Amino acid sequence: MRDEIRDHVHRQWRRYAAAAWAQVAGSVGLSAYLFLRFDQHIVGHATFPVLANAFFVAYSFFVIDRNGVKPHTWLLSAVRFGAASWAVMFFYYCEVANNNSFAELPPIGLPALGLAVLCVAAWIVAGRAKGRALEEIGLDEVMAADLGTRFEVRDNQAVFHVDNSNVMLLCTIRLWRDHDGSIVSLRQQGRLDKRRRKTVACSLGDITRMRTTYLRRPRTAPLPGDSRRILKLSPGPALVFDSPRGEWIVSTDRAQDAFDAIKDKRSKFRKSLPGHHLGSFLPKNL
DSSP: OHHHHHHHHHHHHHHHHHHHHHHHHHHHHHHHHHHHHHSTTOGGGGHHHHHHHHHHHHHHHHHHHHGGGOGGGHHHHHHHHHHHHHHHHHHHHHHHHHTSOGGGOOOOHHHHHHHHHHHHHHHHHHHHHHHHHHTTOOHHHHHHTTOOEEEEOSSTTOEEEEOSSEEEEEEEEEEEEOTTSOBOOTTSSOEEEEEEEEEEEEEGGGOEEEEEEEEOSOEEEEETTEEEEEEEEOSEEEEEEEETTEEEEEOOTTHHHHHHHHHHHHHHHHHHSTTOOOOOSSOTTO
16 A cells, blocks of 8 residues: 555656646746847856756756655645746846847747746646645555645644654744834734744754643744744644744644654654654653
């Protein structure tokens, strides 16, 4: 069963990989077109597109390979590849524009439209691949096949990721300030100052004293490692653990499943890195 699940996920990963590589190839191809069409007589201008595209291709290979066991990230990853593809092409277009007069600027409309259509198609393929890979696969199958997984968080428009090397919390959080600029609780008088996307991560080897709990009243807590960012926590099940960045409180309705997933990943992480210290889940005074 384990091999069957991994084979099923790998088949869908090929579709995600094809979608991601299509965006990379589209960006690289358009950069090459702009160079050959408008900068072909100036060899020195090739430095930027060659370096930028070489880095983009190398980074893409690394990310696509690592995402092979993390199907829950495929759609978001494809969207990020789309944004990166646009950025690489746009930055080189600016380079071409800087080396040509206004009258000689290359037309960008048709290439941009083509890349946009390619990106949308790639996102659809990646989204379908993600859905098919996770279709009818429960947590037991995910752990048996050694795949990464994600858990929805009740608050802060957040999601909690667990993979084979670390855990990650991605959330949109609010920064509240009082009139004097000090951070205040969401229950205290204050004004909404900022709303930002934030990501924090912790290695499996650094997780200690993990437990599940039930939050009985609304509360707030600082984001691990950043006391200026305030997390809103609603009543319900939660996963709690310590790390070098501070205490993590993940308010997910699947707290026990998240606990079991991390426990399973920690044991495999320890076996894959002999000698790597793993903190104990038990209190230090026992």
